[in-house]
């Protein structure tokens with residue numbers, strides 16, 4: 001829990017990214033540097049597409065990798081992200097690239113495809129057996145300027161894999177395996193880092209277990225699918241009206257009747273908790289939030305990415321899980 005230097009390194013890395021983006025082009029990489037003195041093997045260059053995985057990879061790699069995370073800010077939408085030339089350049093030197101996959105960060109997968117020699121790749125969706133075969137067909141229309149409020153679909157697979165406790169464990173193990181293969185003299189070190197990561201996850205696992213006791217018989221509805229894997233893991237029933245859920249996960253706007261059905265469900269008490277993604281706001285989600293508040297349905301705020309300035313994956317997740325516990329009445 002108390003890893004000050006690491007935390008500062010991440011904060012510094014975030015600041016670098018923001019500065020680089022504002023500066024328009026050039027070098028936009030944000031790297032947390034390894035202390036090679038502490039690494040018993042080769043120090044690796046690792047590039048991670050998004051900070052949801054970046055924080056985890058950084059912990060697993062410790063002092064045996066410089067870890068560059070391309071998207072470090074909740075101000076950037078990973079779905080619509082256009083990499084800069086600097087981002088592309090950071091991939092070129094990578095020994096290992098970690099992407100989410102499932103068409104979530106296809107810009108990163110595309111950047112890797114063109115590299116020669118190709119780096120090792122951990123694709124989280126592949127690791128957990130969820131790669132979306134039809135991802136290529138998705139249409140990425142760019143609506144200028146506006147936050148495309150409901151254009152948040154992701155093909156046929158829910159790509160928010162870091163919200164699944166099981167997937168986090170599986171992907172972390174795959175990253176450790178790949179790191180060990182690339183820097184074999186550090187294999188024992190990577191095993192120790194993996195054990196430390198597992199220990200760090202304990203409060204998160206404990207909170208999930210506590211929630212499993214509280215969630216039985218309770219339902220949630222969500223403005224987006226972002227939190228669904230966690231909701232499933234704790235045993236909440238998804239009461240999101242079907243028409244709305246289909247629209248939200250298929251890049252289309254919910255119809256007025258979908259929204260009306262959602263509001264009615266919030267009003268009639270069939271939804272116990274509203275899960276609200278604060279990172280992609282829009283008029284419809286705001287309207288649903290207002291309906292929840294009017295009906296006395298508690299709202300749990302979640303984000304797509306690790307919030308700017310948050311300590312770590314675990315801290316971020318715990319904050320959200322505790323909100324959920326409060327919403328379910330476990331705070332009493």
Ligand SMILES: [Zn+2]
Pocket residue numbers: 079152160226304
């Ligand atoms: Zn999303």
